[in-house]
Structure formats: C-alpha cells, structure tokens
Amino acid sequence: MGMRIGYGFDSHAFKAGVPLVIxxxxxxxxxxxxxxxDGDVLLHAITDALLGAVSAGDIGTFFPPSDPRWKGADSRVFLKTALEEVAVAGYKIVNVDTVLVMSKPKIVPIAGDMRERVAELLGVKPGDVGIKAKTPEGLNQDGVAVAHATVLLESVKLADQTGRMAAVADVDEIDQVVKGLVGGAHDVSALGRKRPTFNPDDLT
Incomplete structure (x- = not known):
C-alpha cells in the first residue's frame, strides 16, 4: 500500500478588531x-500539507489572495478542497501532526478541544491528530502566529471500497455511485479548483 507525506507551514500577524480562529x-x-x-493559520498549514502530499500545488494555487472571492473566507472551505484532492488522488489520512508557535493565547488549555475540532473537519479520530504548542523564545515573533503541519496518507484500494459499499448498500445505490464516479461531471469551481487552460500551441 502506497504512503505519502506532506508538510505545510503558514504564519499570520496578530491584528486588533478581527476574531481569532485557529x-x-x-x-x-x-x-x-x-x-x-479568516487567517486560520493552523488550517492553512494543514491544507498545504494535504495538497503537497498529493502534489496538487498549494493553497495559493486554488485560492489566490488576489481573488476577492476569498476575502474573509472561512478556511474550512480551503481544507475541504484539499481533502477532495486527496480523495481524488486515491488516498486517505493516516494521521496529522502539528506545531503552533505563538506567545499568546495559551494553546495548551484548549488543545483538546482544538484537536477534536480538527479531527472532525478532517474526518478522522482525535487520536489521529497531534497539536503541540511552543513559544517563540528568542525569535522576536511575539506578534505572529506560526503553524507547522505534517500529514501521512495511505492509498485506498478500490476493491476494498467496493466491498464495503456492497456490505451496506443495495444494487441501485452502488450503481448510482459508480455512475457518479465514472461518468458524472462535477462542478468544483466554487471550491477554487484550477482547471487547465486551453493552449493552442498544444495542437500539433
């Protein structure tokens, strides 16, 4: 079974007058x-780690800051797109490990709640998510939050997937799923996916 590793990093400065979401x-x-x-530094790092693990680019490829559609956007949208890319590539998450570096607020008292929230968004168990907190001692980064994330993915066998479907679904349900996978056209433009542009130079 194939394994893939992805690493993500992000940082944002603190700013008064905006809500804090991590x-x-x-x-x-x-x-x-x-x-x-929304400046969610942790979800941004995880998103980049997931995209990098399947060689799908980075968060800026899908959601460029120059695009006004993503002004103030909920970072869960970004994470959803990364999870979609992982699924399309035929992988699933084994575990995620992260490090948050900031002077304040203190993350340790809320690390358990944060781990459960991230696990919920990723569709994994809380025990598959690691969240650690460090202070930026000697780095002169008191006004900045930094996040590092590493993910481990494993390939999903199609035979296993169809076997599980057969155990819980009837023939009509499976037929609909297969049709959607094979022949269905999925509109992913709202999620920021980049479709390759037509290049007349490709015609020979």
Missing part, C-alpha cells in the same frame, strides 16, 4: 490573525 475553533482573545481569509 483550527476552526473560535478563541476569546483581543486580537485575531490578519489574512486575506
């Missing part, structure tokens, strides 16, 4: 994180 979890704090979207 790992999809709203946090009471006088400052939030500045960014074109």
């Amino acid at each position: 790992g999809g979890l709203p946090i009471e704090h006088p400052e939030g994180l500045a960014g074109h979207s």
Whole structure:
C-alpha cells in the first residue's frame, strides 16, 4: 500500500478588531490573525500539507489572495478542497501532526478541544491528530502566529471500497455511485479548483 507525506507551514500577524480562529475553533482573545481569509493559520498549514502530499500545488494555487472571492473566507472551505484532492488522488489520512508557535493565547488549555475540532473537519479520530504548542523564545515573533503541519496518507484500494459499499448498500445505490464516479461531471469551481487552460500551441 502506497504512503505519502506532506508538510505545510503558514504564519499570520496578530491584528486588533478581527476574531481569532485557529483550527476552526473560535478563541476569546483581543486580537485575531490578519489574512486575506479568516487567517486560520493552523488550517492553512494543514491544507498545504494535504495538497503537497498529493502534489496538487498549494493553497495559493486554488485560492489566490488576489481573488476577492476569498476575502474573509472561512478556511474550512480551503481544507475541504484539499481533502477532495486527496480523495481524488486515491488516498486517505493516516494521521496529522502539528506545531503552533505563538506567545499568546495559551494553546495548551484548549488543545483538546482544538484537536477534536480538527479531527472532525478532517474526518478522522482525535487520536489521529497531534497539536503541540511552543513559544517563540528568542525569535522576536511575539506578534505572529506560526503553524507547522505534517500529514501521512495511505492509498485506498478500490476493491476494498467496493466491498464495503456492497456490505451496506443495495444494487441501485452502488450503481448510482459508480455512475457518479465514472461518468458524472462535477462542478468544483466554487471550491477554487484550477482547471487547465486551453493552449493552442498544444495542437500539433
């Protein structure tokens, strides 16, 4: 069974007057994180790790800051797109490990809640998500939040998938699923996926 590893990194400066959201979890704090979207530094790092693991580019490829559609966007949308890319590539998440580097707020008291929230968004068990917190001692980064994320993926065998479907679905349901996988056209433009542009130079 094939395995893939992905690494992601992101950082945002703190800014007054915006809500603080980390790992999809709203946090009471006088400052939030500045960014074109909601500034969720942890979900951004995980998104990049997932995309990198399947060689699908990075978060900027799908959601460029120059595009006004993503102004203030919920970072869960970005994560959903990355999860879709992982599924399309034929992989599933084994585990995710992350490190948050910031002076405040303190992450340790809420790490359990954050781990459960991230696990819920990823569709895995909380025990498959690691969240660690560090302070930026000697780095002069008191006004910045930094996140590192590493993911491990394993390939999913089609035979196993169809076997599980057969155990819980009737023939008509399986037929609909197969038709959707093989012949269905899926509109993913709302998720920011880039479709290759037509290049007349490709005609020979």
